Amino acid sequence: MRTADQIKKGELATIDRILPSELTLHLMEMGFLPGKKISLLQRAPLKDPLAFKLGNTVIALRKSEAKLIEVTLEN
Amino acid sequence: MPEVLTPPKQSTFTVALIGNPNVGKTTIFNRLTGLRQKVGNYPGVTVDKRYANIKVEDQEATIIDLPGTYSIYPNSEDEVIVHRVLNGLDKENRPDFVLAVVDMSSMERGLFLVTQIMDLGLPMAIVLNMSDTAQEQGIKVKSHALYKALGVPVIQTNARSNHGISGITDLISQKMFEKPAPFINIQDLLPQDLSERILARFSLDNTYQAYQLIRFHDKEPVLSLEDSRWLHDQVETADYDIKQTQLEETQKRYKAIQAVLESVVEKTDIERKRLTDKLDSIFLHKIGGYVIFLGILLVIFQAVFAWSAVPMDLIDGLFASLSSSVANILPAGVLTDLISEGVIPGIGGIVIFIPQIALLFAFLGILEDTGYMSRVVFLMDRIMRPFGLNGKSVVPLISGIACAIPGIMATRNIGNWKDRLITIMVTPLMSCSARLPVYVILIGIAVPESYVGPFNLQAVALLGMYLLGIVAVLLTSWILKLSLNFKERSYLMVEMPLFRLPRWKDVLITMYGKSKTFVFEAGKVILTISIVLWVLASYGPSGVREEAISAIEAPASDASEEAVDQYENKVASAELESSYIGIAGKFIEPAIKPLGYDWKIGIALITSFAAREVFVSTMATLYSVGSDVEDELTIQQKLESEVNPETGKAVFNIATAFSLIVFYAFAMQCMSTLAVVYRETKGWKWPLIQTVYMTALAYVSAWAVYQFLS
Numbered sequence: 001m002r003t004a005d006q007i008k009k010g011e012l013a014t015i016d017r018i019l020p021s022e023l024t025l026h027l028m029e030m031g032f033l034p035g036k037k038i039s040l041l042q043r044a045p046l047k048d049p050l051a052f053k054l055g056n057t058v059i060a061l062r063k064s065e066a067k068l069i070e071v072t073l074e075n
Numbered sequence: 076m077p078e079v080l081t082p083p084k085q086s087t088f089t090v091a092l093i094g095n096p097n098v099g100k101t102t103i104f105n106r107l108t109g110l111r112q113k114v115g116n117y118p119g120v121t122v123d124k125r126y127a128n129i130k131v132e133d134q135e136a137t138i139i140d141l142p143g144t145y146s147i148y149p150n151s152e153d154e155v156i157v158h159r160v161l162n163g164l165d166k167e168n169r170p171d172f173v174l175a176v177v178d179m180s181s182m183e184r185g186l187f188l189v190t191q192i193m194d195l196g197l198p199m200a201i202v203l204n205m206s207d208t209a210q211e212q213g214i215k216v217k218s219h220a221l222y223k224a225l226g227v228p229v230i231q232t233n234a235r236s237n238h239g240i241s242g243i244t245d246l247i248s249q250k251m252f253e254k255p256a257p258f259i260n261i262q263d264l265l266p267q268d269l270s271e272r273i274l275a276r277f278s279l280d281n282t283y284q285a286y287q288l289i290r291f292h293d294k295e296p297v298l299s300l301e302d303s304r305w306l307h308d309q310v311e312t313a314d315y316d317i318k319q320t321q322l323e324e325t326q327k328r329y330k331a332i333q334a335v336l337e338s339v340v341e342k343t344d345i346e347r348k349r350l351t352d353k354l355d356s357i358f359l360h361k362i363g364g365y366v367i368f369l370g371i372l373l374v375i376f377q378a379v380f381a382w383s384a385v386p387m388d389l390i391d392g393l394f395a396s397l398s399s400s401v402a403n404i405l406p407a408g409v410l411t412d413l414i415s416e417g418v419i420p421g422i423g424g425i426v427i428f429i430p431q432i433a434l435l436f437a438f439l440g441i442l443e444d445t446g447y448m449s450r451v452v453f454l455m456d457r458i459m460r461p462f463g464l465n466g467k468s469v470v471p472l473i474s475g476i477a478c479a480i481p482g483i484m485a486t487r488n489i490g491n492w493k494d495r496l497i498t499i500m501v502t503p504l505m506s507c508s509a510r511l512p513v514y515v516i517l518i519g520i521a522v523p524e525s526y527v528g529p530f531n532l533q534a535v536a537l538l539g540m541y542l543l544g545i546v547a548v549l550l551t552s553w554i555l556k557l558s559l560n561f562k563e564r565s566y567l568m569v570e571m572p573l574f575r576l577p578r579w580k581d582v583l584i585t586m587y588g589k590s591k592t593f594v595f596e597a598g599k600v601i602l603t604i605s606i607v608l609w610v611l612a613s614y615g616p617s618g619v620r621e622e623a624i625s626a627i628e629a630p631a632s633d634a635s636e637e638a639v640d641q642y643e644n645k646v647a648s649a650e651l652e653s654s655y656i657g658i659a660g661k662f663i664e665p666a667i668k669p670l671g672y673d674w675k676i677g678i679a680l681i682t683s684f685a686a687r688e689v690f691v692s693t694m695a696t697l698y699s700v701g702s703d704v705e706d707e708l709t710i711q712q713k714l715e716s717e718v719n720p721e722t723g724k725a726v727f728n729i730a731t732a733f734s735l736i737v738f739y740a741f742a743m744q745c746m747s748t749l750a751v752v753y754r755e756t757k758g759w760k761w762p763l764i765q766t767v768y769m770t771a772l773a774y775v776s777a778w779a780v781y782q783f784l785s
Binding site: 024026029044046056057 | 145146148180181183184187212214318321322325326329351352355356359360361362364365449452453454456457458466564566567568569570571572
């Protein structure tokens, strides 16, 4: 299964589910929900954190949080 | 007391302003209220309460600006406040109406919060803000359709350009708020009997309020222990899984919102790359990004020091002349002395920091308002992480260069308690502006004014002190990270808003408000301590003082002015020596001797415990230069010529001066910082630990430096 930290720049992915953890709810209320489209906008100079475009907003997550988001790449 | 803590009740009704972060809620609040804003406290938390009374037609309305939040679930203190106010736990602040601000180009998330408030059953209205950026992105919202779908009045505005503000004023004055039906099926959230029991005990209106109370009961300090236990037992007995229910609620709510938005929002795809994305490729560049950040820091640094020099000198002079004129006008006596030597310099000691603090807050306000601050967090997070810090720690640490107090206050938006605590604990190690006068004098003694290449050695030494502070910060946080055992997971989740031009009026209002808070919060402590110090320095055990003074040879009646001056200075010095503080200085002399200090420096250390900048004025009095604090050069010369009567060598040799510099770099010598740490950590545990380790670090390092150099 692919998680959001593996998305490359220019790829578009769909969120399948948020893995259970103490951050699940927090991620969901920020808008990371199953079915939503997500893409990688920026990678910080040291490869972490990652800035994702989600709808019209840009949200920065650490790799460890991005690993909690399961995605499928769009073709 | 500067403010009343709760809005006076003469107002006819209260409106709470709520919304996600970065939706322009504060701009709307500023547009509605201007400088009438007041800052107060909520009981039990450190979140500032911002409110203002405004006149709408012939009525008075109180507008409360609630902290920006994504939901009313408790992730931080901000959200606890939002919940408390909206759920009516805080009877004093319960609003009659809610005005929810939503970013038009991010409707889904905005409505998440809106529909939660709908379910709480509060009369409300929606402001769709930032219509300009929505338009640029090809988003159109049918307000009337949204009103039909939600049952809540909707208006569109663009607060930055003032467009639609009069609409908000009309809405408030005509009270066009409506109490909508629940948005999702709230009855499903709780077992009915559990819900009924909670509603009855806390006299709540509906199931959603009961449900939120369960979610909050262990985080809410206003709830009594008994109530909290009762709720806990009820949930246990009912075998109710609030976390699971909440996950389901979140998904259900988003689904329902998406269904609404499908018919309400029209989106034309615009294939244009956003300007913000282009700017981000510059500001977040792997080398350029850091160069720009460093450049911005240098500009701020330069401005905070250079621009504030003139007003600081003015304030200093003003208070000095105020002191002397008060001393001249009032009849001589203890009360006059207290006012002219204790109270006025004490107030002056607070006021003198206003230019620096105001400037710093203005710059931080601009960085925040333009959206740059979240880019700094993004750039720095990975670098700070090995030390147990967070990208969000950077802002407090930078502020700490001016003053630790606003720095520690700025840690509030670090959601994770461990990261926040570490940041609070290390921020006072940054070299703050109060250390600067101490450094300047001591470096003047210890470092020759010569050049190595184009560099002035003294300037290099000063820069070295700042670097030393940073090294101490990183090392200490690394040790804290290893020794603090918290289960909480460290995380970073930060929205990067669009880049925008700063709104100067908002920056000014923020600067004014924060400076005011500093003056009154820290001011109380500084003033108290200065008065206590004055008493300790002015009085001593009876007899000792008279003896000391009479031992000084009085000048002949025809003596020159210089000789009289000299006599007066000697008397002042003898007075201080025989005071309680002087006795304390002698008492600690054995302990500080290994660091290379005599009892006079001991007095300076004791008086500096309240505020380190007191060092200069104490040294001035001790080495009888008179009380002209500003005359740093003469103090320096005096210190250099001071000779130890026992050894016949200079007191301030290089080893002592460096040892003292290092001591001042690390020691916790600021009552106001302690007071702020107490406030932010809600107890004496952390400020005490901080004082002990900083003092220990200072002592050991100063000892090592002295032993190495002498």
